[in-house]
Amino acid sequence: MPENFINCINNFANNKKVRKTLLKLRAPIGLLLFVLVLTQLHRAWFWPGLAVSILGEALQVWCMSTIKTHKKLTVTGPYMVVRNPMYIGRFFLIFGILMMTGSLLSLAVFTIAYYFYMVNRVRREEKLLAEMFGEDYAEYCRDVHPYLPGFKRFDAAQIVSFNKESMAQNHVVVNFLVTVICYLVLFIFTYIQPV
Template sequence: MNHAAALSTNATVVSTVVSPPPRLGRVQKRRRHVVALLSTLVLLPLMLLSGSAWTDGGAMHAAIETVGLLLAVACVIGRVACTLYIGGRKSAELITVGPYSVSRNPLYFFSLLGTIGLGLMAGSLAAGATFGLVYFLVFDRLIRREEAFLAASFPSSFGAYCDCTPRWLPRLSIWRSVDEISVRPRLLLNTLRDASVFVLMFPVLESIEWAQQAQWLPVLLRLP
């Protein structure tokens, strides 16, 4: 039997119920602190003091912003879809259906899209690439730590799952789902609230752009 067949459509639960080790929890918390620190000390000042090299109001500037907003919307929809399937069971069950059938880390993937979208919503391709690269470098190592934990927790099934499911970029041709899923409304609303920040940043960035045009904020750097 090949690895893909081993992951049947209904194989969502592994009998062992575990909790992440304290060390992994500390790593996850530390990563969140790093992201908050980078956002406060690097990304926010960059947004406030830099502007797009593309002409404000021009077609290219508008197109970049639109793509960024679409990525932010995709981030919200994608993260909510992931929560529908995983519903707080990340450490207790090996979820291999829905978004988790096409990517081992769809929550991180959609957050990456949203982070790239933030830079693009500022009208800058360079900002989008920089934001995305920073996010990837910070979280790729965390993902590998989490996968080591999952490999130890689910030794009989995680290897087969990894063999046929990409770590980051979804492979839509291998999508599998189930007839029913259990929804936890509180977790779903929390995810919607947190992910919506990506979309709500659009009016904030537009306000910064307006303040720069009114010369209330200096533009020290023009980014392509």
């Protein structure tokens, strides 16, 4: 029974029509969820949540500043420690914002939903990367875990890896500014509400 349920979730997460619809609706859905979070903020959880979220945003910015989309297999910066650091960063960015609500249920639901999103998305991406980069990618996969940090390929000279072209291509500045604006809105809504 649980296996059938998990298969249904995975099939839903990999359904092209569902993915296409969610991609089109991601901005309004995100805005709606953000407004919902604004109505549930708790002062006691604001600063711990902000710290976790900033950690996630920093990792995401580092990833977007390192990755060279479709040109070359990226194995420097955070990608030398873990194969999917951007998804990990995004998880903590959103998890931290949800922490600000103080709702364990929200955190649990998000964690479960994000797990299925991430695992299925990574499977699809890794299939494409294997086709694009062949043995180089297979070797990288043998050395670097998809989610847990490891140091088999660690090289201190390549850990700090920021590429101006990648930053521009991946809209790092826009992403960062939108995130900072969201943090400011969260701060204002947290501290203008009665205790």
